[in-house]
Amino acid sequence: DTAVSQTxxxxxxxxxxxxxxxxxQNLGHDTMYWYKQDSKKFLKIMFSxxxxxxxxxxTVPNRFSPKSPDKAHLNLHINxxxxxxxxxxFCASSQESFGEQYFGPGTRLTVT
Amino acid sequence: xxxxxxxxxxxxxxxxxxxxxxxxxSDSASNYFPWYxxxxxxxxxxxxxxxxxxxxxKDQRIAVTLNKTAKHFSLHITxxxxxxxxxxFCAAGDYKLxxxxxxxxxxxx
Numbered sequence: 001d002t003a004v005s006q007t008x009x010x011x012x013x014x015x016x017x018x019x020x021x022x023x024x025q026n027l028g029h030d031t032m033y034w035y036k037q038d039s040k041k042f043l044k045i046m047f048s049x050x051x052x053x054x055x056x057x058x059t060v061p062n063r064f065s066p067k068s069p070d071k072a073h074l075n076l077h078i079n080x081x082x083x084x085x086x087x088x089x090f091c092a093s094s095q096e097s098f099g100e101q102y103f104g105p106g107t108r109l110t111v112t
Numbered sequence: 113x114x115x116x117x118x119x120x121x122x123x124x125x126x127x128x129x130x131x132x133x134x135x136x137x138s139d140s141a142s143n144y145f146p147w148y149x150x151x152x153x154x155x156x157x158x159x160x161x162x163x164x165x166x167x168x169x170k171d172q173r174i175a176v177t178l179n180k181t182a183k184h185f186s187l188h189i190t191x192x193x194x195x196x197x198x199x200x201f202c203a204a205g206d207y208k209l210x211x212x213x214x215x216x217x218x219x220x221x
Contacts, residue, residue, distance in 0.1 A: 004155075041199060043156070043211040056208050090155050097207040098144060103155035 003027050004104035006091050012110045013081055020077045021107045023091030031055075032074035033092040033101065034066060043090070049074055050097045081111045114139040116204050118212025126220050131189040133215045135202035138183065142204040145178055145185045150199045150214075159200075160187070192219045 004025045013019050025032065033056070034046040048056035049068040063079045074091060091104040115138040125131050137145075143164035148156035162169045162176045162185065169176050173192075178185040185204075189196055197219045203209040 041150075041214045043201060043214075045208060045210075048208070092155075100146065100158055100161065101209070103148075103157065105155050106153075 004091055004093055004102050006089075006104040006107050008107060009105065010108050010110075012112065014112055015081055015083060017081050018077070018079045019081060019109070020075055021089055021091075021109070023074045023076070023104060025072055025091075025093040025102070025104075027093055027095075027102065029093040029095050029102075030071060031094045031097045031099075032068065032071075033094075034074065034076050035090040035092060035103075037088040037090060037106070039087070047074075047076075048097070055097060078109075081109075083111050085109060086111045114142055114205055114208075114210035116202060116210045116212045118202050118215060120215060121213065122216045122218075124218045124220060125192050127192060127194060129192055131187075131192050131196070131217055131219075133187045133200055133202065133217075134184060135186070135204070135212050136182075136184045137204040137210075139204070140180075140183065141206065143206055144204070144209070145176070146203050146209070147174075147176060147187050148201045148203065148211075150201065152198075156201060189217075192217075194219050194221050 031050045033048045047066040052068045065077045068074045088106045092101040094101045118135045146161035149159045150156045173190045175188040199214045202212040
């Protein structure tokens with residue numbers, strides 16, 4: 001059974017489009033995260049939710065909007081995609097807001 | 113905010129030798145220090161972590177040491193094997209983690 005899953009795995013789209021990435025965890029964790037990994041493999045936190053409440057909101061353009069319909073899901077919606085949004089986006093989860101984080105397989109977003 | 117520096121950026125070792133990766137951090141409030149291994153095309157996987165009340169932790173061939181006074185921590189891999197080849201990330205923080213830039217480790221057979 002996959003602990004943290006993301007869909008889609010690959011996403012190719014044109015500038016200006018709106019797209020969503022979905023994440024689900026079956027670990028029963030309370031906290032979920034979105035990270036962005038750029039072409040140099042640098043990992044940076046974007047958002048974190050604990051029990052559906054936003055607890056981390058880094059300096060991210062407001063074109064990015066996370067949504068947590070329940071504890072097991074955290075989706076990322078991106079409006080008006082730009083070339084610089086091309087990256088791998090990872091979802092992660094942890095039991096508490098301070099603890100071991102388990103990462104999903106990533107979604108490679110390519111904006112053309 | 114927290115700033116984590118990681119060295120070296122690349123590391124090539126002969127199979128059976130040891131590998132050491134070092135990280136420094138800036139925020140003295142950080143009290144959780146995990147290490148992640150990322151294989152090609154996969155998400156980072158936690159391999160070992162240490163909290164600020166512990167100076168050293170070992171799990172088979174992997175060990176981590178922490179010096180809170182100097183604000184640095186290190187990953188040690190002994191008896192390296194080809195399957196240890198990957199990108200390794202250190203991280204520091206508490207409820208929010210800041211990651212190092214990664215070390216690409218290549219184990220030569």
